[in-house]
Each structure stands twice: as C-alpha cells, then as structure tokens.
Amino acid sequence: MDSAQTLTIRPAGTADLAPFFAYLDDHLRDNGADGTPLFQPVAPGQPRLPAGLRIAFIKGIDIAVGQPGWRRLWLAIAPGGDIAGHVDLRGRPEPAATHRAMLGMGVHRVWRRRGLGRRLLATAAGWARDDTDIGWIDLEVLSDNLPACELYVRAGFTTVARVADMLRIADASHDLSYMTFRLRQG
Ligand SMILES: CC(C)(COP(=O)(O)OP(=O)(O)OC[C@H]1O[C@@H](n2cnc3c(N)ncnc32)[C@H](O)[C@@H]1OP(=O)(O)O)[C@@H](O)C(=O)NCCC(=O)NCCS
Incomplete structure (x- = not known):
C-alpha cells in the first residue's frame, strides 16, 4: 500500500464538486457498516447525501469567508486522480460567531490509518490560522465514533460537552460530543 505521503492535498473548486459528491455517496456506505x-446521524444504508448538503457546498464555496453560508473544501488526491479524503470548514449559523468555523x-x-486524517486536519487548521481571522474550530462527533474522537483529541481538540441520548438512530440511542480547537488567543 502507498503511504499517505503520496497524496496531494489541495483546495477544491466548483469543478471538483461532482466527483466529490460521488465520493461522498460512496463514503456514506461505510456509515455503521x-x-x-x-x-453520520442517519440510519445505516441511507444511499445518498441529503440534497441540502450538496446545495450548501455548491453555494458556500463561492461565498466570502465570514459571510453567511461560506464553506471551504480540501481534497486529498491519490496518484491516479481518485479522491482519498476530504476536510471542510464552514461558518456557524449564529451571526455573532463569525470568528468560529465548523469542521467536517x-x-x-482504503486510505485509513495511514496519517491522512491527521494531514487533512492540519491543512484546514493551517489555512484558518494563516489566511483568516478565525479563532476557533468546532465540531460535533458521535461519541461512539472512536476513530474520529481519537484523531481529534490527538490533534489537540478538547471535548467541551457530551450530550447523552442526543440522537436516536435506527432505534439506538447515541451521545453527541462537542469538541473545539483554539487557533489563536483573542
Ligand atoms: C476518522 C477518520 C477520518 C480517521 O482518518 P485516518 O486517516 O484513518 O486517521 P489517521 O491515520 O490520520 O490517524 C491519526 C490518529 O487518529 C487515531 N485513529 C485513527 N483511526 C483510529 C482507529 N480506527 N482506532 C483508534 N484510533 C484511531 C489514532 O490516534 C491515529 O494515530 P496512530 O495511527 O498514530 O495511532 C477515518 O476513520 C474516517 O474517515 N472515518 C469515517 C468518517 C468519519 O468518522 N468522519 C468524521 C466524522 S466527525
């Protein structure tokens, strides 16, 4: 297997969105499988991403950072051109929280557990720190998603709340963890 170092991570543009959505539909097949x-807070077997999420990417990628609905996306590209991973940042819905971003x-x-998740996180955090005034990156993660929780904790995220029984998915109760990473003081 190739090392994750053979992958290129680059910002995505509008032309990348169709292959990105195909990759995400495939990615979603792993949910609980x-x-x-x-x-994802949907039952295993849901075949496609919600249309609203596609529209949020299509619109958000052209919205200036800090304006309502903004989004930025980075893709990890394998040597053959396939998408190997992604990370995205988006504005929070609260108008008074433009100094914070949400991460997905x-x-x-086939590329997991080779350091790519760590590289993708570092790419998004580096952009937010160097190219924006964003001070905090927030995320929500199902508390029983241990690979993701471990990745975030090891990257320096702090769990600020864990809400018991926040989600009921396919008749099962799930806690939701809220995590945050401070990029700069003030
Ligand atoms: C979570 C996810 C993004 C991790 O990506 P990855 O490329 O495999 O992560 P990395 O290889 O960079 O791992 C970095 C660290 O995270 C932790 N980690 C990653 N996968 C893990 C696993 N399966 N079990 C335990 N720890 C894990 C480890 O601490 C790891 O460091 P190590 O390999 O030196 O022990 C990947 O498993 C994934 O896509 N999962 C499905 C989608 C998802 O959960 N997205 C996040 C939703 S909030």
Whole structure:
C-alpha cells in the first residue's frame, strides 16, 4: 500500500464538486457498516447525501469567508486522480460567531490509518490560522465514533460537552460530543 505521503492535498473548486459528491455517496456506505462506527446521524444504508448538503457546498464555496453560508473544501488526491479524503470548514449559523468555523471530514476506506486524517486536519487548521481571522474550530462527533474522537483529541481538540441520548438512530440511542480547537488567543 502507498503511504499517505503520496497524496496531494489541495483546495477544491466548483469543478471538483461532482466527483466529490460521488465520493461522498460512496463514503456514506461505510456509515455503521462492516466495523465502521456510525459517523453520520442517519440510519445505516441511507444511499445518498441529503440534497441540502450538496446545495450548501455548491453555494458556500463561492461565498466570502465570514459571510453567511461560506464553506471551504480540501481534497486529498491519490496518484491516479481518485479522491482519498476530504476536510471542510464552514461558518456557524449564529451571526455573532463569525470568528468560529465548523469542521467536517472523512478518509476513503482504503486510505485509513495511514496519517491522512491527521494531514487533512492540519491543512484546514493551517489555512484558518494563516489566511483568516478565525479563532476557533468546532465540531460535533458521535461519541461512539472512536476513530474520529481519537484523531481529534490527538490533534489537540478538547471535548467541551457530551450530550447523552442526543440522537436516536435506527432505534439506538447515541451521545453527541462537542469538541473545539483554539487557533489563536483573542
Ligand atoms: C476518522 C477518520 C477520518 C480517521 O482518518 P485516518 O486517516 O484513518 O486517521 P489517521 O491515520 O490520520 O490517524 C491519526 C490518529 O487518529 C487515531 N485513529 C485513527 N483511526 C483510529 C482507529 N480506527 N482506532 C483508534 N484510533 C484511531 C489514532 O490516534 C491515529 O494515530 P496512530 O495511527 O498514530 O495511532 C477515518 O476513520 C474516517 O474517515 N472515518 C469515517 C468518517 C468519519 O468518522 N468522519 C468524521 C466524522 S466527525
């Protein structure tokens, strides 16, 4: 297997979104399947991403950082051109929280556990620190998604709350953890 160092991580543009959505539809097949914990708050077997999420990417990628609805996406590209992983940042819904961003990410099943998740996190955090005034990165993660929770804790995220029984998915109760990473003081 190739090392994750052979992958290129680059910002995504509008032309990348169609292949990105195909990759995400495939990624979603892992949700709660074959030993992968639930990572999306939908029942296992849901075949496609919600249309609203696609629209949020299509619109948000052209919205200036700090304006309502902004989003930025980075893709890890394998030597053959396939998408191996992604990370995205988006503005929070609260108008008074433009100094914070929300993070989402995933790594294709064949590339996991080779350091790509760590690289993707570092890419998004580096951009936010160097190219924006964003001071905090927040995320929500299902508390039983141990691979993701471990990745975030090891990257320096702090769990600020764990809400018991926040989600009921396919008749099972799940806690939701809220995590945050401070990029700068003030
Ligand atoms: C969570 C996820 C992004 C991790 O990506 P990855 O590329 O495999 O992560 P890395 O190889 O960079 O791992 C970095 C560290 O995270 C932790 N980690 C990652 N996968 C782990 C696992 N399966 N079990 C325990 N710890 C794990 C380890 O501490 C690891 O460091 P180590 O390998 O030196 O022990 C990947 O498993 C994934 O895409 N899962 C499905 C989607 C998902 O959960 N997205 C996040 C939703 S909030």
